[in-house]
Amino acid sequence: MAPDISNQDLVMHLFARATGRAASDEELTFWTSQIGEGQAYETQGELLxxxxxxxxxxxxLVELIGAPQVQLDASVFGL
Structure with a gap:
């Protein structure tokens, strides 16, 4: 968990940034319940x-730099 940031506060912030509006009580409850061990997002970082x-x-970002036109080979990066 991020220092001093509750799951609820993180969800409220991310939801507002992603949608341009505040989360409803139901949305806040749903997304907050998705963070934690055994959930869809085990950490706040995974949700972020x-x-x-x-x-x-x-x-x-794609508009700024353009979409890749070729398939990149991940092995170049040692992956």
């Missing part, structure tokens, strides 16, 4: 990583 990949956030 998922939100960071949403088109709302990646779209402007």
């Amino acid at each position: 990583a998922m939100v960071a990949t949403l088109p709302e956030f990646t779209g402007p």
Whole structure:
């Protein structure tokens, strides 16, 4: 967990950034319940990583630099 940030506060912040509005009580309860051991997102970082990949956030970057036109070979990076 991020220092001094509750799951509820994190969800409220991420939800507002992703949708432009506050989460309803039901949405807040649902997303908060998805964080923790055995849940869809075991850590706050996993939820943050998922939100960071949403088109709302990646779209402007793609518009700025363009979409890749070739398949990248991950083995170049030792993966």
